[in-house]
Amino acid sequence: MEGGYPSRRSVLKGAGVLVSASVAGCLNQSSGDKSGDNPTTTSASSMTATLSPAGDVSLSGVPEDIFTIYPQYADMAVALGLGDTVNSVYVPKMSGTTMNHYYSQLEGVSFEWESLTNPLTDGVAKEQLLELDSDVHFVDPAWLTTQKGWSQSDISELTETVGPFFGNFYSGTHATPPTEYGEDYQYYTLWELFEAVSQLVGRHDRFTALKEEYDGLISTIEDRLPPKAERPTAVRATLGDGNFYTYHLNRPGYWLADTRPLAATDAFADTEWESGLWGTVGYEAMAEADPDVILHLWGMTPNYSTKETKATLSSHPVAKKLQAVQNERIYAQGMRYQGPIMNLFQLEMTAKQLYPEQFGAWPSYTDGEPYPTIPDGERLFDRTTVAQIITGEH
Structure with missing residues (x-):
C-alpha cells in the first residue's frame, strides 16, 4: 500500500479478543447523551x-x-x-x-x-x-x-x-x-x-x-424544552405490510440518540416488545395510542416515501382519524444508524418537528430532496463551524 502505511497492520493488546476494558462513564444514560470520562488513551508512538x-x-x-x-x-x-x-x-x-x-x-x-x-x-x-x-x-x-x-x-x-x-x-x-x-x-x-x-x-x-x-445543541434543547405535561405524545414508526414497525423514543442506546434528548411522551412507553426496542403494531393499536406526532423513520432515505405514507394513512378508515394525520403532523425522519454529523441534523430536525413553538417550525420536506435549508436565525447549530471542523479548516 502506498502512502507510508506499514506493510502489515500493527495491532497491540487484545484486538478482536475478549478483553476486560475498564472504561469510565460508559453507562451514562442522561437525556443529553453527554459523555462521561474520556474512554480512550493514547501512545506517543502509536x-x-x-x-x-x-x-x-x-x-x-x-x-x-x-x-x-x-x-x-x-x-x-x-x-x-x-x-x-x-x-x-x-x-x-x-x-x-x-x-x-x-x-x-x-x-x-x-x-x-x-x-x-x-x-x-x-x-x-x-x-x-x-x-x-x-x-x-x-x-x-x-x-x-x-x-x-x-x-x-x-x-x-x-x-x-x-x-x-x-x-x-x-x-x-x-x-x-x-x-x-x-x-x-x-x-x-x-x-x-x-x-x-x-x-x-x-x-x-x-x-x-x-x-x-x-454540547451547545444539547444545552439549547434542554433550555427550551417545555414542561413534561406540555410535551406531545409521539411514535417513531415505519409503515409496511399493513403494520407499523414501531420504536421506543426514550430508552437507552445510541439508536435513540436523536429522540431521547427531546423527551417527548412515548405513545408506546409501557409496551414491551420481544426485541426490546421495537415491535409491530396494527392500525387498531395505533388508533388506541393516537399519538400527536408520527416520526416516519427512514422517510428521508431513498427507500421510503413519506408522501405515500401520508396518502395511505389519510385514506385508511382507521388511520385517517389519528390526530397526527388530521393535524398533518407526520414527518420524515432519517436513519437510526446515525453517526455524529447525522445526529446533529436529526436532533435539530426532531426538535422542530416535536416543538415548533420552541425551536421554530420544520419546513415542508419533499421525498428525495436534501435536508431543507433552515433560515440562519432558526438553526440550532452552526453549519459553517461544523463544516470547517470536518474539512480541517477550523
Whole structure:
C-alpha cells in the first residue's frame, strides 16, 4: 500500500479478543447523551484506543482503508476527514444518499458512495474482508461471532493478517451480547463511541471541536424544552405490510440518540416488545395510542416515501382519524444508524418537528430532496463551524 502505511497492520493488546476494558462513564444514560470520562488513551508512538469488547487496539498510522458495515461508522469517518477511506457500507445507495442529504448543508463535505460494496449482501463474507484488505474494521467482534460462518478464531486470524476489529454494536439498543462476552461487555453513548474512534485514527482534536457543537445543541434543547405535561405524545414508526414497525423514543442506546434528548411522551412507553426496542403494531393499536406526532423513520432515505405514507394513512378508515394525520403532523425522519454529523441534523430536525413553538417550525420536506435549508436565525447549530471542523479548516 502506498502512502507510508506499514506493510502489515500493527495491532497491540487484545484486538478482536475478549478483553476486560475498564472504561469510565460508559453507562451514562442522561437525556443529553453527554459523555462521561474520556474512554480512550493514547501512545506517543502509536494511536491507541480502548473499546469494549475489543480491548486496547493500536494503529501505527492514519488508516487508508476503513471497513464499515453500518453507516454510523462511515459518518464518523467523514466527520474526522477520512470519508474517502471508507470501502464499504450497508446498502450504499440508501446510506450514502441519506448522509449526503445532510452534508448538502455543509460546504466542502460529501460522501462518495457509488463504488462502495454492501458488506451484508450475502452476509459478512470473510473473503470480502480479505479482498478489501482494510487497515481497520469498525465492526463489533462480539456481534460478528453471531453471524453465519464466523467464530472467534476467524476474527483473530483476520486481526493478524489484515487489520483489527473495533466497534460496539449492542450499545445501540443495550441488548444482551453473546454469552461469552456478557460479563465484561460495556455500553457507550454515540459520542463516547465516536471519541474512541477519533482517538484510534489520530483525529481526537476534531472530535473535541465537534463535541463542543453537540454540547451547545444539547444545552439549547434542554433550555427550551417545555414542561413534561406540555410535551406531545409521539411514535417513531415505519409503515409496511399493513403494520407499523414501531420504536421506543426514550430508552437507552445510541439508536435513540436523536429522540431521547427531546423527551417527548412515548405513545408506546409501557409496551414491551420481544426485541426490546421495537415491535409491530396494527392500525387498531395505533388508533388506541393516537399519538400527536408520527416520526416516519427512514422517510428521508431513498427507500421510503413519506408522501405515500401520508396518502395511505389519510385514506385508511382507521388511520385517517389519528390526530397526527388530521393535524398533518407526520414527518420524515432519517436513519437510526446515525453517526455524529447525522445526529446533529436529526436532533435539530426532531426538535422542530416535536416543538415548533420552541425551536421554530420544520419546513415542508419533499421525498428525495436534501435536508431543507433552515433560515440562519432558526438553526440550532452552526453549519459553517461544523463544516470547517470536518474539512480541517477550523
